[in-house]
Amino acid sequence: MRHDDITEAIGNTPLVRIDPAVHGLANIDLYAKLELLNPFGSVKDRAAWGMARPLLAGARPGDTVVELSSGNTAKALALLAGMHGLPFKSVTNRMRVPEVKELLLLLGAEIDELPGRSECLDPADTDDPLTRMHRQLALEQTGYLHTDQYFNQRNVDAHAHGTGPEIVKDLDGRAPDWFVACVGTAGSSTGVARVLRQHNPEVEVVGLVAAKGDFVPGIRTIDEAHEVGLFDPGVYDRLETVTAEEAIDGLLTLVRRCGILTGPTGGGAFAGALRRLRAVDGSLTSRKTAVFIVCDRIESYLSYVRDRRPEIFGRPPRRNTTRTLTDAELTAAPEMSVEAAQRRLGGTDTLVVDLRNPYAYQALHLAGSINIVDEVFADLLHAGLPFSRRRPILLVCPVGEKSARYAALLHRMGHPDVHSLAGGIIAWRDAGAELVRD
Structure with a gap:
């Protein structure tokens, strides 16, 4: 197969049947759409080329x-x-x-890290620096060619014209009975779902989002998904969560049993697909088909897996990690309202620890707080309590989810007076409480 340009190799990825001995389903044939075999390594190759192509055609020197x-x-x-x-x-x-950062630098990219609550844009939030960046890019004569993946319909079209029809073709003109996809920008799941429903209106589309407070590369939480302009909950018959642990379990199965070098997103899609399909498999009276997407490759996520499964790499398990918290511990995580926190900070030597990235911290933070990025804070806790038990601690994050997990962990570790700010920095801001800038 000869191509004159690498972009001609984008698409037409294989649809590979998963061995029933691996998934254990009695009445369902499960297939993986191997988007990791696109020339740049992921499902995003399709959307990137679809969005960039018209812009590049009219590009000028210096753009x-x-x-x-x-x-x-x-x-x-x-x-x-x-x-x-x-x-x-x-x-x-x-x-x-x-x-990922190192690879982008290798490719010659400039990385502009900005503060903000999320990577997606909230047009109603005039204080979010990413929103301001979006407005700047929208100005004429800026010299920027903005592909705008969260709102650009070409993101969806790339899959409506490519990924979806390919799945139907490889299934001999049929659409599967189930389609399972992780929700990132929502472009692939929306575009594929549109095509599959044209061939089979009864196809069940399952969208997978990350569990709140969890981080799975390429998968958004439901709150983050709602900030994406392309996300429409009506596209999905079911929206279910997948955890980082499930994603890694699925990743390991696909890598070790199927020879598919998937990253965490594909592992999460496989795990979510099995959970849904096992719930219905036993009641089926005829043969059915399901498809999930393997979005990208494992090589860019070795540190992510190593951090969560150090034993795979011959390292001892990490002590004092939020990943070992039980549901009961998370439910009982000590929280403090904005009003109670204001009273507390006015009369005690409470140490306020802001877990956000340094750019967000520099933009706005509670007066007197210190900034320890959540990943660094996690490393500190592995060695034991980093603070005196005699000093009250208030943990702050964007919306109070991560800080609640750390508060629960510190409470387990024996700190008698630690709380998470309920609702996080957003609740503090919305209450009109003072925030300062560096």
């Missing part, structure tokens, strides 16, 4: 391709921009996987 992305879209766009002799800028506040 810069720019996207709000911290992962696969940024990688694909950096390569496409380079092929056209243009620079690429990744704007993000979620560069949380070291290998």
